[in-house]
Amino acid sequence: MDNDNEIAGDPMMVPHLLPPPAGQPATIADFAALVRKTAADRARWEPLVRYDAVLRWYHRLATGPGHEVWLLSWVPGQGSGRHDHGASCAVYTVLRGALTERSGGRARTLAPGTLRYCAPGGVHDVVNDGLEPAVSLHVYFPGLTEMRMHEATEAAGRPERDTPVAGAPLAC
Numbered sequence: 038m039d040n041d042n043e044i045a046g047d048p049m050m051v052p053h054l055l056p057p058p059a060g061q062p063a064t065i066a067d068f069a070a071l072v073r074k075t076a077a078d079r080a081r082w083e084p085l086v087r088y089d090a091v092l093r094w095y096h097r098l099a100t101g102p103g104h105e106v107w108l109l110s111w112v113p114g115q116g117s118g119r120h121d122h123g124a125s126c127a128v129y130t131v132l133r134g135a136l137t138e139r140s141g142g143r144a145r146t147l148a149p150g151t152l153r154y155c156a157p158g159g160v161h162d163v164v165n166d167g168l169e170p171a172v173s174l175h176v177y178f179p180g181l182t183e184m185r186m187h188e189a190t191e192a193a194g195r196p197e198r199d200t201p202v203a204g205a206p207l208a209c
Contacts, residue, residue, distance in 0.1 A: 061102050068104065068128045068176050069152055075099070075106060076130055076150075076174050082108050086133075088170050093117070104178040111136060111171040116164030123183035127155040127175055134171025138163050160187050 062068050075081065075098070085108060087094045093115045099106040111134070119139075129152075136147045140161035147153065147163075155161060165171045 058102055062104060062178070065126070065128065065154060068126075068178055069154075071104075071106070072128050072130050072152065072174055072176050075176075076132055082132070082172075082174065086110055086172055088112050098174075100180065103180070104176055105180040107175045107177070107181075109173050109175065111163075111165035111173070113165050113168055113170070117162060119160055119162045119187040120184050121158050121160045121187065122155060122177060122181060123185060124157050125177045125179055125181050125183075126157055127153075127177050127181075129153055129155075129173055129175040132172040132174055134165065134169045135167045136163050136171050136173060137166045 062071050082098060085096055085098070087096075088110050090112055094110045096108045097105055098108045131147045131149050131151055133149060135149075138145045138147055138153060138161055140159065145153075163173075
């Protein structure tokens with residue numbers, strides 16, 4: 038049978054070939070809009086924020102088809118370590134305080150309202166270099182299933198490169 042639909046097999050068995058459900062975020066712009074909308078709803082997230090001086094605090098705020106929303110707090114000095122998000126993309130913003138993101142040999146100060154995007158496999162480090170606690174909101178799509186830790190190494194005369202840390206634990 039010559040049917041173009043058969044080239045990819047049964048579309049009902051291959052979810053990535055199906056269009057997203059109506060009304061659900063499907064593009065980077067849609068997820069950026071979800072971050073902005075959630076950030077603006079302070080009554081939804083603000084009462085949940087906690088600060089932990091020992092461990093970076095995080096809370097899954099919401100899930101939806103193919104994505105999840107996380108709320109994180111950072112006391113001064115806390116950071117994520119160099120990591121990537123595996124196959125997931127991320128869009129995030131700072132809600133309170135300031136964070137520093139290091140990637141691609143650059144450091145960026147992220148003030149409240151700053152929106153950032155991380156592609157799958159993109160390595161970065163986020164840290165609270167300030168004197169005040171910070172809060173951030175992250176959307177991962179598809180949902181976060183791994184967070185691979187990396188260590189920086191210096192090669193003679195070459196810029197820093199990222200090396201995955203074997204056996205690194207999954208963290209948000």
